[in-house]
Amino acid sequence: MxxxxxxAWFRKDGTDRGSAASDTxxxxxxxxxxxxxxxxxxxxxxxxxxxxxxxxxxxxxxxxxxxxxxxxxxGVKALRPDGERFDPARHEAGGAVPTDDPALDGIVAETEVTGFADHDRLLRAPIVTVYAKRNS
Missing domain, CATH: 1.20.5 (Single alpha-helices involved in coiled-coils or other helix-helix interfaces)
Structure with missing residues (x-):
């Protein structure tokens, strides 16, 4: 096509040669x-x-x-952020898992629904379960 x-554009003047360089x-x-x-x-x-x-x-x-x-x-990458710090700009929280370990507080425990990004553009945020420090 x-x-x-x-x-067709080159033949617009009825010949097989292209237009002059000065044509705009x-x-x-x-x-x-x-x-x-x-x-x-x-x-x-x-x-x-x-x-x-x-x-x-x-x-x-x-x-x-x-x-x-x-x-x-x-260039469309699956996003499974297990082990990463939860970021509400990039992840959707679907649930929480209580933990006694303060180092795990706010860390993604599991990806419930895979997210996708087209190069740097987020198509769908992953839905994740996040560790939350248990109240003592």
């Missing part, structure tokens, strides 16, 4: 390219969302692993 659009009428090609890029990015986002939907419903560990590998190959 892109090759056809480019060739390149906007139609730029608009087509921008439109194609926007469509490709929108399609990518839709496919990522469909993969996340499938992951949430997958019953096979092998299917989950394969979907996560495919997403990772395009």
């Amino acid at each position: 892109r090759f056809t659009v480019v060739m 009428d390149v906007h139609p090609l730029q608009q087509v390219a921008a439109s194609d890029l926007e469509r490709a990015l929108a399609d990518r986002q839709a496919l990522i969302q469909m993969c996340l939907y499938a992951l949430d419903r997958a019953r096979s560990g092998g299917v989950v692993e394969r979907l996560e590998e495919g997403l990772a190959a395009i």
Whole structure:
């Protein structure tokens, strides 16, 4: 498709040669390219969302692993912050586990629902269980 659009633009004067370098009428090609890029990015986002939907419903560990590998190959990383300090800007608290160890207070004990990030953009925060110091 892109090759056809480019060739059509080069032949706009009825010849097979391109326009002169001084021509500034390149906007139609730029608009087509921008439109194609926007469509490709929108399609990518839709496919990522469909993969996340499938992951949430997958019953096979092998299917989950394969979907996560495919997403990772395009920069979408699974987030399982077990052992990290809880950060409400990056994590969603789903529960708490009492602990007597003050060093564990505020640490993610377990990931209940895997989160995902597309490069640096958070798509879905992981839902986690957090250690909370037991009241004495």
